[in-house]
Amino acid sequence: MHSTGEAGWSVMGTGTIATEHMVAAIRAAGHRPLWAVSRNRQYAAHFSQDMEIPGISVDARRTLQDPRVGFAYVSAARDRRRHYIQAAAAEGRHVLCDGPIAASSRIAATLAETCRNAGIVLALNQPFRALSPHQTMRRLLQEGEIGTLQSLLIARGAPFQPPPNRHPDEETDHGDALFEMSVDSIDLARFLTGQEPAAVSALPAVPPGNGAGQQAYAIEMSGGAIFQSYESFTTAEFDSIVMLAGDRGTLLAHGTLSGKGSGALVRRLNGRNELIPIRDRDQHVTTVEAFIALPQKPAGWMSVGEDNVMALRTAEAVRAAQQKRPASIRTR
Structure with missing residues (x-):
């Protein structure tokens, strides 16, 4: 697993207004959004410009291999979340994801197990x-x-x-x-x-x-x-x-x-x-700060992958x- 001492983030998904709140929350927590990721390059470019995020990409793995990136925030459409979570697990990056993480409890359970086996945190943004x-x-x-x-x-x-x-x-x-x-x-x-x-x-x-x-x-x-x-x-x-x-x-x-x-x-x-x-x-800043601390300081109130499996x-x-x-x- 890569070190997660880096304070950079890859932001995967550019659609909802909530994503903009989370980008601001990442900065408020003292971290840096470094990449805007979307399967639509134009969407990534527009989001990058609006949110002043320096990098854009349609390749999630490329952004996660950036040594400055320690975390991934996934806010893509529900059917794309599995792809991004699996990519983050493969690169050893902790994941904060909008819920639900999948369309079914079966897929969610597989994702939670993948992240657990990779030794990374899979947490949910549950306002x-x-x-x-x-x-x-x-x-x-x-x-x-x-x-x-x-x-x-x-x-x-x-x-x-x-x-x-x-x-x-x-x-x-x-x-x-x-x-x-x-x-x-x-x-x-x-x-x-x-x-x-x-x-x-x-x-x-x-x-x-x-x-x-x-x-x-x-x-x-x-x-x-x-x-x-x-x-x-x-x-x-x-x-x-x-x-x-x-x-x-x-x-x-x-x-x-x-x-x-x-x-x-x-x-x-x-x-x-x-x-x-x-x-x-601010619920977004509260969530980001608790997520950042999770690997060293468990927050009993945060929802993790297994919680989402049970809810689904x-x-x-x-x-x-x-x-x-x-x-x-x-x-x-």
């Missing part, structure tokens, strides 16, 4: 884990502030909008939008509770004309808590809800899943609501449960 309200919820739960956890609720809804993208010719797959949303929700549930999914039940997903609809499912967690999720592209936008309910109190985060700010966190104890002050941090596997179980016909209730 929900990096948000201060969610990290505070997790800490307060672990400290026993609300007693024994009984239930976790996640609810979010808004009309479907493709994620912001630098390239308008790249279409979003509406059919996968709910699936990826459930992957994120399941990963957040595992992070907040420290429990693993054990059993799944679900209502059939309801797709409108554009193929992206709404879904509701419940998961029994390994520690006995019940995780319930509602995710929709059919409603008017409402403040997202993340609720941890214990036998002594409740923690409730509002507006943390919209991507428009860190939201607010409320603790309810003894019939009273208390607004919990949150130190607002559970989302696949949700999708399978949605295919089963629910029992109807006769009203007469």
